[in-house]
Amino acid sequence: MIYLDNAATTPVRREALEAAWPWLSSDFGNPSSKHELGLRAHDALEKSRERVAKFFNARSSEITFTSGGTEGANLAIIGLALANPRGKHLISAKTEHEAVLAAIDFLERQHGFEVSWLPVDGEGRINPADLSESLRADSTLVSLMYANNEIGIVHPIAELAEITHQVGALFHTDAVQAVGWLDCNIKTLGIDALSFSGHKVGAPKGSGAVFIKARFAVEPLLHGGGQEFERRSGTENVAWAVALSTALDLLENSTAEFKRVEKLSKKFIDDVLTKVPMAKLSGPTHNRLANIIGFTFAGLNGETILLELERRGIICSSGSACAAGSDEPSHVLIALGYDPDLAQTAVRFSLGHFTTEADLDQAVAALVDSVT
Ligand code: PLP
DSSP: OEEOBTTTOOOOOHHHHHHHGGGTTTTOOOTTOOSHHHHHHHHHHHHHHHHHHHHHTOOGGGEEEESSHHHHHHIIIIIHHHHSOSOSEEEEETTSOHHHHHHHHHHHHHHOOEEEEEOBOTTOOBOHHHHHHHOOTTEEEEEOOSBOTTTOBBOOHHHHHHHHHTTTOEEEEEOTTTTTTSOOOHHHHTOSEEEEEGGGTTSOTTOEEEEEOTTSOOOOSSOSSOTTTTTSOSOOOHHHHHHHHHHHHHSOOHHHHHHHHHHHHHHHHHHHHHHOTTEEEOSOSSSBOTTEEEEEETTSOHHHHHHHHHHTTEEOBSSOGGGTTOOSOOHHHHHTTOOHHHHTTOEEEEOOTTOOHHHHHHHHHHHHHHHO
16 A cells, blocks of 8 residues: 555654553553652653744743644634734635634634635735735734645745734644644744644644744633643643654654655656646645645546545545545635636645655556556
8 A cells, every 4th residue: 555645644653652652551640640640741741842842943831732733723713812802803715724714714603703815826825915905903813824735835924924913913824734844943934823733743643732922812722620821621641742742853854854755746746747638736836845746637536536546555635634524626726716626636645754756656657547
């Protein structure tokens, strides 16, 4: 099997699980307990928090462990918007992940927020001038993803955050697909909040964290014992925090890895476009994540291509796994202006840290075989 669906999830790194095991077995204490086992668990949790904070160049007190990207985005968006009521105006884009779209929808429906949706061009780009124009004196929060999970476009986050700050609004980025591939130094990016997920980077599903600047108030989603600096109540998942910090430590130097995968990806795109006449790359050719490659295949059926590829041992997907079960065309491609029929032909290949050139050569051969 050749696994090319790494944007959906990744295998857990052995080191991450091994590091987690003692905190599930011998050292199983509750980090809030005052006895020896509890103190040890507390120490492990805080050391993990420090390692995660170091990865993002943040302070430990700015890292809240969560169950993943969805919870992190919800906490950042809803938590910041409700606790910092400059006004009730939000800005985002329709190409965001459902985690962001649905959190914004909740604020609109239940709390009377008004939303401005930034337009995107046919390749998914946001024009920073459109953000400047949409910002108002009552804008509370802007949420724009670092890199798109279906077409791989990378948005100029530092520039967008700077524009946002000119009116004093806050900036959150969903960095679920960016971590491990792009520079996630929050100081360079100049952002107020960043959410990410463990299971995209070799940590278990159900792990993740969100960075939210310490000086901002956050209205929690979960109410209870006040753990995680009053930002997320509930007994902390020490083992998954340890696994997450270990997985982040294992991420190779992002720049070198980005270059390696970029080379593989360029060849893969060229090969597919040359050998499959109806294939068209979705999203831009530049400013894109190297590991996420979406194509449309005009006149064919995306689901059939996936099945044919799977029969030949190639695992990939039609787009966001998080909208699984739905046979609606991708909301991202629709936002880019694609005809729904063409959007139905989409196939996404997402490479991982273990993908090799030989894997991709086999995938191209299987694709040619599947569509001819
Ligand atoms: N944001 C993006 C861009 C994603 O790709 C995903 C998952 O695919 C999420 C958020 C949700 O993350 P999680 O599965 O950890 O809840």
